[in-house]
Amino acid sequence: MSEAIPLSTNEQEILRKHLAHHFDTPQQQFESGKLGMWLFLATELLLFSGLFCAYAVYRALHPDIFRFAAQWLDWTSGLINTLVLLSSGFTMAWGIRLAQMGKKKGLAVCLILTMTGGLTFLAIHGYEYFDKYRERLLWGTLYNPDLGGNGKPVLQEASAAPLVGGSQPARTGDWPLLNQLGQAGYIVSHSDIAPAADGPSGIVQSAAAEPATLPPVQPYNVQIFFGIYFIMTGLHSFHVIVGVGLMTWLLIRTLRNDFGPTYYAPVDYVGLYWGIVDMIWMFLFPLLYLIH
């Protein structure tokens, strides 16, 4: 298109300034950049695909863990985040359109809106993390929620762990015992959850009083779910942070009048990136939050 319309001297200036010596035409340069960006985004997808594989393997082997753990994820905040990201994706796309048309002010507004979307997403997600931290719904040995009351399910298997002297043996190295108890396949290590042996909210009593909607018994290794949850959402949030950083950079360049109808490639590339970040979330949300 740009070849057909005679360019203003200013536009020619922009083109010349941004053409690297080893390209013959701006078109070639733009296409190269775009192909490179697509390839890079493909590697991003593959990076996540490893985690999706881990998710799939564990979910296939231990569906009970996922059913049990997912009830602790707040699907409403997940949904709000989905909507926030979707609308920020929309503002980004609109921004690219405005950049093509050379409307700098509109582009700046769109970039600010997109950034706001990204930051809102991070804020809501950060609150979710904080919530999980408060409830000790964390990974590995840090998974230690209070299962004693509040309508939360309680644990029965805790008694399967050998208890001597009031405290739990450390997790490391304990699983061979269960192994020798004759459990085939994946050995389930006992939980580190406090046994809650005494008091009115002790194991057996409240187990009977459980609401029927929740799985009455906590499966082993729920911490695995939270490990996966934190890695996947954490890596995604990292990408959102990088995205917001890139928006800031674009905003500065926009205000510096760097972009015009002939040169807007960086806006286009960041738009593609943001699209992929949105898309990954569209997979993460149902896989993690909507397990029921």
Place this chain on the structure above:
Amino acid sequence: MSHATTATISTTEKKPVEHHYLNYPRTISSWLLTLDHKRIGIMYLTLGMLAFFVGGLMAEIIRTQLLVPKGLIFNGSTIQAQYTAFKHYNQVFTLHGIIMVFMVLVPIIPGAIGNFTLPLLLGAKDVAFPRLNLISFWLYVSGVILAIASMIFGAADTGWTFYTPYSITTDTYVVFMVSGIFLLGFSSIFTGLNFIVTIHKLRPPGMSWFRMPLFVWATYATSAIQVAATPVIGVTLLLLILERVMGIGIFNPALGGNPVLFQHFFWFYSHPAVYIMILPAMGIISEIIPVFSRKHIFGYEFIAFSSLAIALIGFFVWGHHLFVNGQSAELDAIFSFLTFLVAVPSGVKIFNWMATMYKGAIVLKTPMLYAISFIVLFTIGGLTGVVLGALATDVVLHDTYFVVGHFHYVMFGGTIIALIGAIHYWWPKMFGRMYSEFWGRIACVILFIGVNVTFYPQLIVGAYGMPRRYASYLPEYQPYMDLSTIGAYIQLVAFLIMAAYLLHSLFRGRKAPANPWGGATLEWTTPSPPSHDNFDTTPVVGDPYDYSNLVYDPALDGYIRVDREGSHDYASTIPMPEQQAGH
């Protein structure tokens, strides 16, 4: 950017001094921050050779240790003293593996040879993203530095495979090492990405897909693997770091995790990585053999497509590393089947090279000697691989020295020999100097003997039952272990000779003509060494393997293209030394 403009001026300068990419500009920062693919290639080569030297030193230490059954260097009188000593041995072989795999075999052919030659072979001025290329190089440097830092603090003793849960529980600096490899992975991704875009978008007019030299095809397939497989090792290593730092538990059986999942993830990258190592090597051989046979490559399309086929099928064979770890027999069968499927195109390339030599006019110069060594060694490596791909025999050979021998035949006898061949083949182009042909041949023969003396006994002793990664061993294995060590010393001699004559040639070597071997690919139409912009005019593209109108000119000690009917006229584009001087 500024170099670009100054270098353009240099070609029009009227000074008698030749300006080429090596000597203009001369400042250190102009090297360290260069965007010129050739300089980046040379820097990769330098650092890669240093890494190879350190890795080789580790190999010599390993072989010396194994001279006696109880261990010559690391040993102890009590069992606890042995544990302490053997841990150091384990660190040494881990370093050997990590350096050789992640810092030499994977990055060096694309990074050094690919970077230097790819745009020249294509007829392009540079790679598509020169800045990304520089970032790639510095990521490589940072990765190497992190890994070396771990060496100082207490190198990982996990083996290069980082199998969990050992890598989670050991008290060595695994995180440092793994972060270094993480960075190397990004370097590899960016290089691959850069090459793919370059090959797609920067071909000059006339350079159709089927006029690309086969090394470009091989690099293309390699880059595709780098882009598609490396992210998976990235996320795997990230998870391993999180295991150690945060105890995330995905791979740790003590936390309910699955250590076998780690192996699947690891080999999902690391098996295709084997093809990252060997495909460009095959590409190099496909360049050298026709030039030194003075004959068109046989079955161009087959070789080109087989590279792609190998790259594709290579993604689905990773499970053959896990035959004895308890995956289901059905999976074992599928992986074994696919392994044999991918073996055929790799093997058949050998027949193509032999057919190229048939009725040629074979010049046994140093690069060709390396190409022939490659054929012999890769044949042995490939055929021993067949035994390992078969399920029943893998059960008795898995994790033995047979495997060690096999992959050294492929990786050393294949990739490293091809790399050395490539260095000798493009040396005149890289540095504008010729090396001593006599010493080149001597070193090649010594190295060939050394490789066989080192690795053939390993095949024998492995079949007899010696497991790998042993710091001490049963006395009946000793004769073979000793032979293998002698072989390693022979290799050392060959490498010392090589270093000596190559360094000598850098400073004292005869000036190289533009086309010393009579190659028909585009890089030989540029002066040796080329100018900053590679091609002063857009090159005219012909058949890369048509040698019919290249004739030897004793005055130049190189080949020139003569004008013949029905062929492109290159002669005017070859800058003769005299012409250049008076340009």
Place this chain on the structure above:
Amino acid sequence: MGLLNQLNMAGFRDMLGSWGLPDAGSSFSAEVQILWIFCYIVGIFFTVLIVGVTLWFCIRYRYTDKRQHAESSVNHNMPLEITWSVIPLIIVMVIFALGFKYYMDIDTIPAGAYNIGVSAQKWSWTFTYPNGAISNTLYLPANQPVELSMTSKDVLHGFWIPELSIQKDVVPGRIMNIWINGIVPGKYILQCAEYCGAGHSLMLANVVVESREEFDSDIAKAADIWTGPNGQLLPLHKVGEKLYDTLGCLGCHSVDGSKGTGPTWKNLAGSSVQMANGLSLTADYAYLKQAILYPGQKMVAGFPNVMPNYSQQLSGAADPDSKKLNAIIWYINSVSNTANNASKPPIPDNPTTPAAK
């Protein structure tokens, strides 16, 4: 020439006797060897073909003043290319099929096999027999399918007996099952094949394939840890020394004062121990007992929390009256000059009364 003296010519013959593989020792060794020899012949054939032809070309078609250009310009021949693709394909498919067929024999455990438990840990093997015997030597009855149920206490290990043509990784967190039918009686060596750390190359065990009668007598002997070679009852610290070996304590705890993965036992009993939480306490009987049964509960400063939990092997039905546990604690006391009454078990070391088995 020490090297030449080391050359064991009989060993050479052994190695080359069955085409480089060790002599067959188990029921499926023969199948593995058939496939191996087939691959060997194919390999030799192609190596000789490729190397021979390549070298011949180098000589026959070498560059001379007369031959400066190629004689032929043929660069494509479809039938030829298809032929040399299809023939190797057929050969490797045969190898694949044979490999898979024989592998299924190795992988399919026959019903009614005799069961032996294998436990791997850094860096020793222990074998548990149905009669309760625990030993560091693997006894196998000849001509009898034996199923091995293998577990690892810490990291990956590899169960590998070359002569019996069997190898399997021992993955922590799983029970790995394999089977062997040793048909040739003899002594073999089990080597750890999967890298497991500092003692990897020392993680060997003797394997004895023997007749059923010898086997029964050997495991009966191994089951009786309380009596010595002459039938006399052993003092408990001697029993503890055996257990130190068979339970794999020696992998981490030295008795000579040298530092291992775990604290040394020399002068441990009765001494003051610095804990990871900053407190220090005295290694009395109660502490030693807890440290063996539930090692993670009280961590000694400077040592990683890697010791497996021994409460299944040394309490409850596996160890009625805690006799084995007490034997180990007696052994710790016997290597400690610092031992005192508080660190000694409540039952006497010397067997004054007949030991209850």
